Amino acid sequence: MRVDLFDFDLPPESIALRPARPRDAARMLVVNSEAAFEDRQVRDLPSCLRAGDVLVFNDTRVIPAQLEGMRGEARVGATLHKRIDLRRWQAFVRNAKRLRQGDRVSFPAEVTAIAEQRLPDGSWVLAFEGDEPVELLLERAGRMPLPPYIAGKRDTDEADATDYQTMFAREKGAVAAPTAALHFTPELVDALAATGIAQETLTLHVGAGTFLPVKADDTAEHQMHAEFGRIDAATADRLNAARAAGGRLIAVGTTSLRLLESATGEDGIIRPFEGDTSIFITPGCRFRAIDGLMTNFHLPKSTLFMLVSALMGLERMQAVYRHAIQGGYRFYSYGDSSLLIP
Known part of the structure; x- marks a missing residue:
């Protein structure tokens, strides 16, 4: 597909330079394949999911790279x-x-x-x-490697050492945060558990290549960067069991989604995984592992906007982003969230 199909105009003032406080006070745009959009907050997540669903987090920890x-x-x-x-x-x-x-x-x-x-x-x-x-x-x-669209506008400071780290961060190795999980707080996690929504973790060490622009004119010509990921056998078994019981797997962030899809066969079974993945997801992809995605709002012509367009459809995501921009949603790493259920 032509890369320019994934372009859109983003006002500079839409780029968030600091996170919402508290974290779960960030806005969340709820989108499915047909109904009207819902303007919610991240703290409303328990009422947007159902008992038996599983949120899958990336437990990578950002290093001062x-x-x-x-x-x-x-x-x-x-x-x-x-x-x-x-x-x-x-x-x-x-x-x-x-x-x-x-x-x-x-x-x-x-x-x-x-x-x-x-x-x-x-x-x-x-x-x-x-x-x-x-x-x-x-x-x-x-020092903490803030994304270029933040670092170019202000200096890194002491607050970023905690702001740019998720509450799940454990395995050292990332040079960029899995930013969808930045919105979570212990209080929100407790509320989700009380609603019967489970959580699992995997590890994908996010590389700086995630910020590289797509220079090709066609998606077929783009070479995706490789990142190291790991899903252990026990986690894979629990995820497969949850799905077999009718639960939905909701990836928290594109990094979790990419690793889950890398570890899943044509039969829809998630298998243990340890190694590099350079999976590049564009419209036409058939998703095998996940039933939804929680993610922030991404850059124009980025591989991440291509990924969400693959999940929901390009026209649907163009409408989502128009709504987000007109409604004052905050974009990128420190910005607001979306919950996408195809």
Whole structure:
């Protein structure tokens, strides 16, 4: 499909620079395939679902993956986006033209890395020196990697260390938050449980590639970035059992959806999964694992807007986004939510 079909005009003032407080006070647009839209709040979620449904969360934890350093006299910025092994990470590098294979880059707090290899997509493999776990080095030298549409408008501050982390965050490795789950609070989770709505977690380490623009003119020409994910056997069994009993699986965020669909066979059975996924979901896709999606509002011409258009239909999502923009919904990572039930 032509990428320009997924374009729309978004006023700059629609982009949220801070989250709603409390988190579950964010607005939520409820959409199904036919009925009129419902303007609700995230805290209304228990009344929008039914007993037996299962919300599937991503428990990845954002690491301070943004680094500012020096290669000699040249300033270099690095955003880690995918672990290769214990000491090596793939990174997008700012001012990369100043970098050569074998160069040592010095970051704050005596953290250093060797520029080991430039990859075909323009990113670099950075090999961190020393014996300390890289996660500890990043705690000393890195900062929270806010999305470019926020970081370009204000500085990262102390509030972002908690604001840009979900209450489910446990497994370190993401460089972007699974933002649909930012809206959840312990009080909301308790209310959902009291209504008979279950929750499960999986892990998909979101990479900085999620912010890369689609440069191709046709979706068939776009190369999706790879991200590491894991679903254990016990979780897969519970999800399959819930669905067999008539419950609906509602992915909380596009990351949960992409991993569930990657782990599900043509027979609709979710299987244990551990490895990379580069699944690219566009209109025409037949969903095998999920029955609904809770997600924020996405960028024009992004792979995520293509994904929600695949779930609900392009014309339906164009109407949804027109309603959201006209109604003052807040967009992107710190913005409002939508509940999509096809």
